[in-house]
Amino acid sequence: MTLPVVSVPAVSVIMAAYNGAAVIGETIATLIAQRFTDFEVVIVDDCSTDSTQQMLRSISDPRFRVIESSTNQGPVHARNQAVALARGRYIAALDQDDLCHPDRLAAQVAYLDAHPATVLVATATRQLRNGAIRASALPPVTSPALVEWMLCICNPIVWSSVMLRSNVAQSLTPFTRPDRLYAEDFDLYHRLAAKGRIAQIDTELLDYRSHGGGASQRFTMTMEASATQVLAERHRPQFGDAAEARAALLVQHVMGHKPVPDRATLAALGDTIMTLQTAFLEHLRPDEADTRLIRWETARLWARIGRAALRSGSIGLADALAVRPDHLGLGYASLDGLILSGMVGGVRRAQRRGAQWASQPTP
DSSP, X not given: OOOOOOOOOSEEEEEEESSOTTTHHHHHHHXXXXXXXXXXXXXXXXXXXXXXXXXXXXOOOTTEEEEEOSSOOOHHHHHHHHHHHXXXXXXXXXXXXXXXXXXXXXXXXXXXXXXXXXXXXXXXXXXXXXXXXXXXXXXXXXXHHHHHHHTTTSOOOOGXXXXXXXXXHTTSSSSSOGGGTTOHHHHHHHHHHTTSEEEEEEEEEEEEEOOTTOOOHHHHHHHHHHHHHHHHHHHHHHHGGGHHHHHHHHIIIIISOOOOSSHHHHHHHHHHHHHHHHHHHHHHOOOHHHHHHHHHHHHHHHHXXXXXXXXXXXXXXXXXXXXXXXXXXXXXXXXXHHHHHHHHHHHHHHHHHHHHHHHSOOO
C-alpha cells in the first residue's frame, strides 16, 4: 500500500484567536494575499464567545488549519499549542488583528535562507491606530548587533513581525513561558538570543494595531513585573543583588516611557545603561559601523528620556546636564531643544505649586 505524500510547507503562520470577529477577517485576507504561497496557517481559537469560530470555519483555503479549544486557556497556551502543531521549516507569528504586507513572508524566508546563524528575524512595522497609519518609534536602521543591544534595555521587536526557525522554537519547553505573562514574547527573544543571532529587515512589512486605552492597570502592572523579571535574570552578572532594581528602572523609564522623578533616578538610569552597554560591547566586539550605530541609537534614547523628564518638570536643565553619562552627551537633542523642554517643565512645576497653594485651607 502506497501512502500519500504529505506536502510540508516552508512556513507555518501561528495565531491565537479569541473574540476577534471584528478584525480577524482582514488579517486572514492579508495572508491569502501573500506573494509567497508555500505556507500553512495554524489558528487556535481559544473558546471564543462571539462569531470568530463561525468565521474561521468558513475559510475554504486548505492551507488554514483551525483548532478549537474546549476551554479558554489564554493566549500564551494557545500560541504554544499552535507552535507544537506547526509543520513548516519556519514559524511566523501573527496576532489576530495585525496586517501583513504582501511581501512579508517572502522577504523573511529569503533572509533566513541566506543567514543560517540567525534564529529570528523581525521586520520594521507601522502602527495602525484609529484608522490612521503612523510610523514606528523604533530604530529605522538596524543591524543584528543593534537589535541584540536594544534587547538589553527594551523590547525593539513587534511580535507579529517575527519569523523564527521551527527546530529552535520547538526545542524550547515551553515555547513561551506562562509565568512571564504579557512579556512572554520579550522573554522568548532573550532565550533565543542564546541560540543564535536576532535580526530585523528594515522594510515595513507589517501594520500592527494599537488600541488606545485598552490596557488596564492590572495588565500594565503584570507586564512591568514580568519584564522586570526578564531583565533582572539577564543582568544579574553585571549587577548581582541590585539587578532587579536596575531592571525596574529600565522597564519603567525606557520601556514604559515614564519620566524619571528626580535627578538621582536619572543618574542611576544613566549608569545602568552605560554599564550594560560597556559589557555588551566588550562581549560582542562589534565592528566600527555597528559600534557607531549602537552609540547613536542609545544617544537618541537618552535624549528622549531627558526631554521627557524636563517637560514633566521633575528635573531641571542643570540636573540633566550634570548627570549625563559618558558617550551620550546631550543625545541627539540640541541644547536649544533641551532648554525648551526645561522651560515647559518649569511652567508645569509652577502650576503644581500654584495648585498646592490653592488647595491649602484658608487661615
